[in-house]
């Protein structure tokens with residue numbers, strides 16, 4: 234259920250799902266497949282109206298519940314998941330758009346009709362031209378295919394005036410207006426074209442024109458919500474099938490290729506839900522935000538609905554391709570709604586153009602919330618700005634080493650505000666957002682401890698009071714720089730297979746072995762090291778977690794040159810390195826638990842900028858005019874890369890809001906991790922397509938941000954960190970979807 238995030242929305246979703254099962258069981262839908270194309274009210278319509286599902290979003294004075302589009306989207310998602318046939322989606326889409334245009338004049342009559350349960354359809358595509366004369370308007374032309382038009386009781390039309398201004402009107406019955414019923418791809422709904430021939434529109438039928446961005450975002454949010462519902466069904470159906478279908482003597486869900494397909498289905502369903510959710514929340518935001526969210530919903534959620542359906546069919550095998558299986562009905566609906574929304578090319582262009590002007594706002598607190606904290610943080614940051622800048626390291630991914638500024642920030646708890654006092658401010662998501670906003674307001678980059686971001690929370694959670702005292706404050710000040718001595722030549726993805734040994738000696742342990750790919754080891758003062766203390770225990774149980782002084786005798790560091798030409802990671806040789814008992818974290822044998830602890834109080838990840846292939850680089854390329862393609866193509870790539878960033882921004886915001894409402898993080902955390910890597914890979918690849926000859930140049934001497942080809946070559950640091958894409962898909966398949974090993 235990717236859309237609901239509050240308890241009320243979850244309860245609503247459950248009750249709608251139950252309604253769908255009761256009112257529109259699949260056998261009934263299938264038994265009357267021939268009838269849906271004609272439109273009209275289905276048998277369950279009165280029950281749906283009695284439940285108020287048609288009027289959640291309508292104003293109270295017209296029989297509605299005045300709930301927002303977010304609630305309506307939850308209903309659409311669930312009815313989509315149940316493949317409820319008939320005119321629900323076109324009806325609420327029409328009434329939601331009419332609501333957005335106000336409720337004076339004929340609009341009020343329309344809203345009353347919708348409140349009373351009338352079905353509706355919205356004709357907005359190209360094809361209808363309006364001409365004005367002294368007596369009013371005349372409209373002529375044939376519309377593009379329209380969902381739910383045949384059988385609709387209320388038809389709202391948008392025609393193009395000769396001056397480009399739109400004319401909105403309700404359709405009155407007349408011989409000059411014909412609804413032509415078409416054979417739809419979706420077999421469970423009507424679709425048709427409106428043919429108008431010199432059709433007169435009386436003044437009493439002319440409607441106020443809703444704002445174009447509001448129309449787009451309302452329409453696309455609801456279509457995307459349905460796509461998310463369809464994708465959810467595809468995921469559930471495919472997972473259930475692969476768990477039980479046996480081939481080669483075992484369930485096919487135990488094959489890794491199948492597991493990865495199923496895991497990617499979950500990713501698709503979550504992304505579609507996040508895009509729909511983000512568009513629904515944009516309805517009450519300024520037009521430029523609506524423009525971004527509308528295009529994102531169409532560009533991301535609608536194609537994902539089709540992809541999810543096809544992937545479901547492939548996981549089902551031959552049975553999924555039969556007429557008898559329901560999969561094709563979902564597939565057909567996914568194709569239908571994606572097609573009706575317009576071309577992907579159009580939405581990519583719209584998103585790109587919108588992203589040239591502004592970013593999607595994913596903030597969840599106002600700029601003046603928590604004023605006392607704001608003042609307190611602001612005073613420290615203003616003071617920091619008066620101090621000399623901290624030295625910047627020439628090597629390494631970024632400088633963790635401190636200086637006067639970092640020291641002051643650490644003293645004020647602003648290096649890791651989410652830590653408890655005296656190290657941080659015990660800041661929850663809202664307080665962390667305030668701190669981030671105050672940093673951003675002053676153009677300051679938030680301080681980081683780089684590898685310490687993983688190490689220090691582990692010391693906080695599992696270290697003794699002495700260890701915390703000894704390491705936390707100096708690390709936050711930047712006096713101690715950390716590295717992570719985990720991977721070995723023989724133990725990468727299979728980290729628990731590591732062979733570095735720690736043997737007992739007087740007063741401590743002796744460590745011997747080899748580590749590899751150790752970021753920042755050449756500049757680190759201390760390292761956290763996983764080593765095997767009990768070779769007889771099962772491989773995950775015999776590991777311990779040590780804090781190693783990198784200046785100890787026996788530690789050898791050999792920098793490795795990466796594909797980028799830079800040397801940021803290393804081989805580390807441990808030859809009989811003495812580590813005192815005071816530097817063992819927790820108990821012997823606790824190493825794996827410590828290494829994999831997901832810390833409840835994780836730092837809130839702010840924003841959605843991708844290090845590689847992000848919108849920023851494409852925007853820069855367009856501004857420079859150095860792309861080898863047309864500007865239109867560059868803008869489309871910007872649109873697609875922005876869509877990836879917005880997907881992550883929406884997933885991120887949803888998980889923050891869930892946390893704030895007391896929910897445990899759900900699948901979105903794993904989806905965020907794996908999609909972050911995929912988005913950077915695909916975005917960076919898309920960037921390459923714009924370069925032409927510029928891609929043949931690497932420019933280490935100029936601004937590294939302009940070194941587009943190296944942006945791509947540096948990708949592995951984000952593709953492997955925290956586990957490769959494949960390992961993360963294994964985790965999703967086995968731990969979240971419960972597929973057999």
Ligand SMILES: Cc1cc2nc3c(=O)[nH]c(=O)nc-3n(C[C@H](O)[C@H](O)[C@H](O)COP(=O)(O)OP(=O)(O)OC[C@H]3O[C@@H](n4cnc5c(N)ncnc54)[C@H](O)[C@@H]3O)c2cc1C
Nearest residue numbers: 717718719720725726727750751752949950953957959960
């Ligand atoms: C830039 C960079 C910085 C790094 N920094 C550090 C660091 O500071 N400290 C540290 O300890 N490590 C670090 N690493 C190491 C990183 O954690 C490992 O590279 C990663 O875990 C993969 O291990 P590997 O390189 O041995 O590849 P392998 O494990 O050999 O994997 C090779 C390929 O096989 C696939 N594969 C392996 N097992 C499976 C499986 N079960 N199912 C499906 N596919 C599988 C992988 O997905 C991958 O595509 C860094 C790596 C990079 C690239």
